Amino acid sequence: MPAACLPRIHRVSHGLDTLHRLRSRTLPTAVSTSAHPEAKARHLLGRLWHDHVRAHLPRLLVAAVLMTIEGATLGVLAYMVQPLFDDMFGAGSMDGVGWIALAIALIFVARAIAGFAQRLIIVTIGLKVTTELQSRLVTHLLALDIGYFRDNPPGALIERVRGDTLALQGLASSTVMSLGRDTITLVSLLTVMLTNDWVWTLLALIGLPLLVLPIMAIQGYIRKTATASREAAARLSTQLDEMFHGIQSIKLNRLEAHETGRFGEEVKAFLRQAVRSQRGLAANPAMIDVISAAGFVAVLYFGGGQIVAGEKTVGEFMSFFTALALLFDPLRRLSNIAGQIQAGIASLDRLYAVLEARPTILPPSDPQPVPRGDIRFEDVRFGYDGLPVLQGLSLTAAAGQTTALVGPSGAGKTTVFGLLTRLIDPDAGAITIGGTELRRLGLDGLRDAIAVVGQETALFDASIAQNIRLGRLDATEAEVRAAAEAASVLEFADNLPQGLDSPVGPRGSALSGGQRQRVAIARAMLKAAPILLLDEPTSALDARSEQLVQEALARLAEGRTTLVIAHRLSTIRDADKIVVLDRGRVIEEGRHADLMAKNGAYARLHDLQAAGVATPL
Numbered sequence: 001m002p003a004a005c006l007p008r009i010h011r012v013s014h015g016l017d018t019l020h021r022l023r024s025r026t027l028p029t030a031v032s033t034s035a036h037p038e039a040k041a042r043h044l045l046g047r048l049w050h051d052h053v054r055a056h057l058p059r060l061l062v063a064a065v066l067m068t069i070e071g072a073t074l075g076v077l078a079y080m081v082q083p084l085f086d087d088m089f090g091a092g093s094m095d096g097v098g099w100i101a102l103a104i105a106l107i108f109v110a111r112a113i114a115g116f117a118q119r120l121i122i123v124t125i126g127l128k129v130t131t132e133l134q135s136r137l138v139t140h141l142l143a144l145d146i147g148y149f150r151d152n153p154p155g156a157l158i159e160r161v162r163g164d165t166l167a168l169q170g171l172a173s174s175t176v177m178s179l180g181r182d183t184i185t186l187v188s189l190l191t192v193m194l195t196n197d198w199v200w201t202l203l204a205l206i207g208l209p210l211l212v213l214p215i216m217a218i219q220g221y222i223r224k225t226a227t228a229s230r231e232a233a234a235r236l237s238t239q240l241d242e243m244f245h246g247i248q249s250i251k252l253n254r255l256e257a258h259e260t261g262r263f264g265e266e267v268k269a270f271l272r273q274a275v276r277s278q279r280g281l282a283a284n285p286a287m288i289d290v291i292s293a294a295g296f297v298a299v300l301y302f303g304g305g306q307i308v309a310g311e312k313t314v315g316e317f318m319s320f321f322t323a324l325a326l327l328f329d330p331l332r333r334l335s336n337i338a339g340q341i342q343a344g345i346a347s348l349d350r351l352y353a354v355l356e357a358r359p360t361i362l363p364p365s366d367p368q369p370v371p372r373g374d375i376r377f378e379d380v381r382f383g384y385d386g387l388p389v390l391q392g393l394s395l396t397a398a399a400g401q402t403t404a405l406v407g408p409s410g411a412g413k414t415t416v417f418g419l420l421t422r423l424i425d426p427d428a429g430a431i432t433i434g435g436t437e438l439r440r441l442g443l444d445g446l447r448d449a450i451a452v453v454g455q456e457t458a459l460f461d462a463s464i465a466q467n468i469r470l471g472r473l474d475a476t477e478a479e480v481r482a483a484a485e486a487a488s489v490l491e492f493a494d495n496l497p498q499g500l501d502s503p504v505g506p507r508g509s510a511l512s513g514g515q516r517q518r519v520a521i522a523r524a525m526l527k528a529a530p531i532l533l534l535d536e537p538t539s540a541l542d543a544r545s546e547q548l549v550q551e552a553l554a555r556l557a558e559g560r561t562t563l564v565i566a567h568r569l570s571t572i573r574d575a576d577k578i579v580v581l582d583r584g585r586v587i588e589e590g591r592h593a594d595l596m597a598k599n600g601a602y603a604r605l606h607d608l609q610a611a612g613v614a615t616p617l
């Protein structure tokens with residue numbers, strides 16, 4: 001995946017985060033396969049093969065043929081050493097040396113071409129599989145519940161989509177190449193050795209079985225340390241993500257040294273795990289080297305004696321020795337394959353854990369269209385992780401009218417919006433639109449029918465116009481411009497060098513809070529949905545823009561079912577109904593004048609605000 005895609009993954013992840021600021025119940029994050037590591041590894045590899053690799057089988061077969069050519073060349077080379085020594089150098093004749101030299105040159109050319117082509121094929125397949133997996137992961141992630149993004153922070157998810165797929169690609173490519181080419185090399189060299197002298201071969205390799213147990217024992221260690229190392233990498237990414245997003249607070253509170261220290265600790269933890277994992281991977285080749293030294297010495301003594309006794313020729317010995325010397329390199333790599341597979345499995349496990357997470361907020365099998373009509377909450381209960389937030393909430397927002405929700409911070413106002421848009425589902429009670437339960441409506445239809453302007457505006461790193469267009473992707477330029485005008489976006493955009501085509505910067509960082517809010521309002525205007533949810537839509541505006549936007553919102557709200565959350569009561573005076581929430585229940589409702597006359601919680605809050613005191617009810 002090109003580097004340019006990284007900001008996109010990042011934006012998507014953060015966009016969801018800021019747009020919804022809601023959490024639902026924890027979702028499964030582990031692959032639910034057999035607890036036995038070998039069975040799990042087989043299961044994961046089987047899935048990878050089936051899902052992504054099988055389609056490349058024809059090219060893999062071509063690569064296998066090329067690997068066979070590349071692997072066999074070393075055997076042929078070792079074989080040719082014998083006539084070179086016995087028939088030419090030993091016999092003092094240079095006849096035929098030219099032919100042998102030509103043959104060796106051709107062998108190397110063939111090896112180079114086969115090696116180049118097979119590497120290209122394998123790496124290309126690896127890249128294709130990786131990018132396919134990345135796209136699949138992103139598609140899957142975007143379908144998951146909002147709660148998943150709370151439980152798994154953006155840094156950790158980016159690490160899975162990028163880090164784990166790339167780690168897998170590197171390991172898989174080298175494993176496949178090693179398995180193919182090195183196995184053939186091994187077979188061809190062993191053939192030369194065995195045809196030369198099976199006793200020497202036995203002597204040279206007699207120590208190898210000793211390695212079986214240590215190599216097997218090391219597998220579990222590699223799997224564990226590789227998993228820990230990937231997790232440490234995810235924590236690092238999460239910390240970086242938080243750090244860069246919180247850069248302003250870090251600077252204002254002079255936390256640079258504190259953050260550097262925290263990062264240093266995390267880096268150390270990562271380093272520890274990464275070194276452990278590499279130690280495991282480096283152990284096998286080292287053991288092969290020790291065994292190979294014993295093999296060389298044994299053959300040298302035994303074979304040397306036979307040459308001196310005239311039982312064997314120098315050419316035979318040199319040919320055998322060449323094959324033996326060439327044998328240990330592929331053997332070293334092959335000894336590491338199991339370890340590499342284990343490290344790859346650690347990443348694969350984390351990837352499939354994401355792919356196995358299932359959304360719990362699903363559309364019905366026969367979705368009903370969204371009807372026009374009142375929005376009703378009937379005895380709705382909802383809690384986060386067992387902590388009750390809404391405790392039997394009942395309210396009605398009449399169709400085509402404006403209903404305002406007020407109440408102290410944490411009363412559950414934003415949760416009402418989350419339930420209405422089905423970012424979360426209630427634990428009990430019913431939510432209906434025009435008499436139809438939300439769960440019977442199509443999710444797409446429901447979300448198309450609702451436009452939301454939240455406290456935090458999710459802007460993407462594109463132009464102002466493109467950000468507005470997200471409200472309705474097929475809107476014409478004139479419609480985008482009209483929405484921009486109605487939301488007072490043109491007021492500031494027209495002063496920018498590129499007007500509406502000016503970039504808003506990553507997460508809208510090139511705009512002020514008020515400007516971002518106006519873009520969000522323009523987006524909602526463009527969407528022109530029948531239901532409008534406004535969560536403090538003018539909180540970031542100055543008095544003048546607020547007045548302009550309030551007028552625009554009033555126009556927008558006309559004829560639409562509007563729910564508006566407001567802390568500043570002055571903004572909702574004209575609402576058709578004001579609902580006062582406290583600790584997840586409705587404690588008062590009515591029009592402004594009625595509630596003031598009642599002299600209850602609303603009137604108290606109003607008086608406090610009028611006196612300039614921002615105190616909860």
Ligand SMILES: Nc1ncnc2c1ncn2[C@@H]1O[C@H](COP(=O)(O)OP(=O)(O)OP(=O)(O)O)[C@@H](O)[C@H]1O
Pocket residue numbers: 021022023024150384389407408409410411412413414415416
């Ligand atoms: N993702 C979450 N996980 C756990 N608890 C949450 C989560 N989101 C909200 N809450 C809790 O739910 C309660 C209601 O939150 P909500 O955002 O609906 O309140 P609110 O009335 O909109 O507050 P404010 O006026 O401050 O925006 C709060 O006590 C809050 O701590």
